[in-house]
Amino acid sequence: MAVPYAEFVRNELDDLPLDRAVLAAFADSVRPDDAGLVAELGCGPGRVTAHLRNLGLNIFGVDLSPVMIDLAREAYPDLRFEVGSMDALDLADGALAGIVSWYSLIHTPPREIPSYFEEFRRVLAPGGYLLLGFFESEGGPVEEFDHRVAPAYQWPIDELAGLARAAEFTEVGRMLREPREGEGRRRGHLLMRGKL
Numbered sequence: 001m002a003v004p005y006a007e008f009v010r011n012e013l014d015d016l017p018l019d020r021a022v023l024a025a026f027a028d029s030v031r032p033d034d035a036g037l038v039a040e041l042g043c044g045p046g047r048v049t050a051h052l053r054n055l056g057l058n059i060f061g062v063d064l065s066p067v068m069i070d071l072a073r074e075a076y077p078d079l080r081f082e083v084g085s086m087d088a089l090d091l092a093d094g095a096l097a098g099i100v101s102w103y104s105l106i107h108t109p110p111r112e113i114p115s116y117f118e119e120f121r122r123v124l125a126p127g128g129y130l131l132l133g134f135f136e137s138e139g140g141p142v143e144e145f146d147h148r149v150a151p152a153y154q155w156p157i158d159e160l161a162g163l164a165r166a167a168e169f170t171e172v173g174r175m176l177r178e179p180r181e182g183e184g185r186r187r188g189h190l191l192m193r194g195k196l
Contacts (some may be wrong), residue, residue, distance in 0.1 A: 019187070026058055026191060029098075029172070030057060031057065038099070039089075039123075040100040041086040041100070041104060042063055043102075044063055045071045046073075047098065052126060059079075062082050063104075088118050094123070099130045103135075106112075107151065108153070121194055127193060132160065136185070174190050
């Protein structure tokens with residue numbers, strides 16, 4: 001599914017002004033600190049990594065799928081992409097100024113989410129920023145659904161924010177976006193900051 005998925009999402013940000021605004025707010029939050037490296041975890045074919053680079057971030061992408069990484073490297077040869085797992089990163093403690101998980105944590109079974117947040121906290125510098133993009137359950141429970149790439153979960157925004165708080169992240173802001181024509185689910189976005 002990697003090749004058709006990459007083609008499907010290639011230019012999607014062009015038509016998503018609210019999503020671009022959330023990404024810009026993340027970039028604006030990270031840049032003033034001049035703290036260095038940012039990672040998009042679960043970067044897929046790399047379009048969000050490239051977008052954030054164009055917003056001035058020193059960013060690289062990580063994805064579990066070697067095929068996705070090959071597609072990202074082909075599309076954006078001037079950017080760094082690595083095969084790796086979001087819950088076991090080959091990074092030193094405090095190595096990152098920011099992390100973006102843009103619709104990638106959605107594929108993680110709910111019971112495993114706390115360990116991912118712990119890993120995010122480990123690799124973020126004190127006060128580093130975390131941006132989550134996910135499918136929001138509109139007040140319903142966490143629920144599995146079929147997704148183009150792999151099974152996925154939609155989350156109540158308060159519950160996901162609570163799990164991040166338990167890992168010592170503080171909420172900076174949130175945005176909910178109703179589905180556009182052709183989209184089946186509400187979109188949620190959380191901007192969090194690590195403990196100083």
